[in-house]
Amino acid sequence: MAKGKVRNRIRELRAETGGMTQSQLAEAAGATRQTIIAIEQEKYAPSLELAFRISLAFGVPFEAVFSFEP
Numbered sequence: 001m002a003k004g005k006v007r008n009r010i011r012e013l014r015a016e017t018g019g020m021t022q023s024q025l026a027e028a029a030g031a032t033r034q035t036i037i038a039i040e041q042e043k044y045a046p047s048l049e050l051a052f053r054i055s056l057a058f059g060v061p062f063e064a065v066f067s068f069e070p
Helices: 010-016 022-029 033-040 048-058
Strands: 005-008 066-069
Touching: 010 022, 010 033, 022 033, 022 048, 033 048
Parallel strands: none
Antiparallel strands: 005 066
């Protein structure tokens, strides 16, 4: 089975929300700054729960933050 890649728009959305910092996003989503950095750099795919919490922190639908590339 071929692996895919979870893509995200976290960096763009942080900029669009007035320059939200990684620390602010981490606090809002209940994660560590290091976890947010790894997800943003696409080195780590978040759990489904954390992905939804990140989306909620931005106030946008899940699909506006994350996508899957087969």
